[in-house]
Amino acid sequence: MTYKHLRTFFLALAAVAATGQAYALQAWPARPVTIVVPYTAGGGTDAVARVLAQFLQKHWNQSVIVENIAGADGIIGTERALARPADGYTLVLQLGTMLLWKPAETGGRDLVSEMKLLSLIQKAPMSFAVSSKFPGSTLADYVQYCKAHPCGIGSATRYAQLIGTHFADTAGLKDTVQVSYKGGSQMTTDLLGGHLSMAIISVASGAKFVEAGQMKMLAVSSAQRFPQAPALPTLAESGYQVFGESWYGLMTNKEVPAPALAAIEAALAAAGRDPALRSFIERAGGVAVFNSPAEFEAIAARERAYLGPLLAKYPAIN
Structure with missing residues (x-):
């Protein structure tokens, strides 16, 4: 086989391989x-x-x-x-x-x-929410309140429990109890009923209660402000280097x-x-x-x- 024939053969082989690869991409999923x-x-x-x-x-x-x-x-x-x-x-x-x-x-x-x-x-992000009956409007108000009163922070996921625990530790709330729930429904009921001082809840889940005047959100856990709730400060902006x-x-x-x-x-x-x-x-x-x-x-x-x-x-x- 001459050099010219070999070159033609390998070019054809390469073309077939390329076609096969393209076909594999097009054919998936079969x-x-x-x-x-x-x-x-x-x-x-x-x-x-x-x-x-x-x-x-x-x-x-x-x-x-x-x-x-x-x-x-x-x-x-x-x-x-x-x-x-x-x-x-x-x-x-x-x-x-x-x-x-x-x-x-x-x-x-x-x-x-x-x-x-x-x-x-x-x-x-997760929001740090309180009942609308809570007298303060900032996370600093909440920390000050909990240093003088018994408080409990509720969470319905392991991630939220970790962030809540880290926040309480960072804020010096040594006596604040972490309350773990199996679901957000009972946690929200306890918060609105006055049996829980704070709940870590998604902004979406709490929005309807905020609109109804039953709940206040004090901060969000993200590094930047949340586009759907731009007025809410982050935990860092509130003075606590906690993220999640x-x-x-x-x-x-x-x-x-x-x-x-x-x-x-x-x-x-x-x-x-x-x-x-x-x-x-x-x-x-x-x-x-x-x-x-x-x-x-x-x-x-x-x-x-x-x-x-x-x-x-x-x-x-x-």
């Missing part, structure tokens, strides 16, 4: 994709997952199923998702509380490191092949540009993010570095 929500149906995570699934279904022209596998603060659903084939057909919409899982709860596994973080879909945001992020098994990852990442980038999807997230009380895997990984790493020492300092967090 069957239904499942988004595992490791929490019960009907919650905020579930709602976001279903709206995202609708967009992806149209984008891929392929069925996208939402499957709720609740239990153990999101651990059970995540473990089951990771046990499935690493082919990209199983995604997980997880909460930031995954960064607070303890080795004793996961059988010694570091489940976070077993996953490929694809995109942080939305984030939202709840977030939902999409992820999958880290062993998923590159062509499938590329297709998923492209679809999520398109989702982030969709006005209807972004509007839904903002109406639900969040900030639409849809960042890149590298950006998501960096955020998770920073949060783990911040939260790890706090977990060690406050071992009673459960």
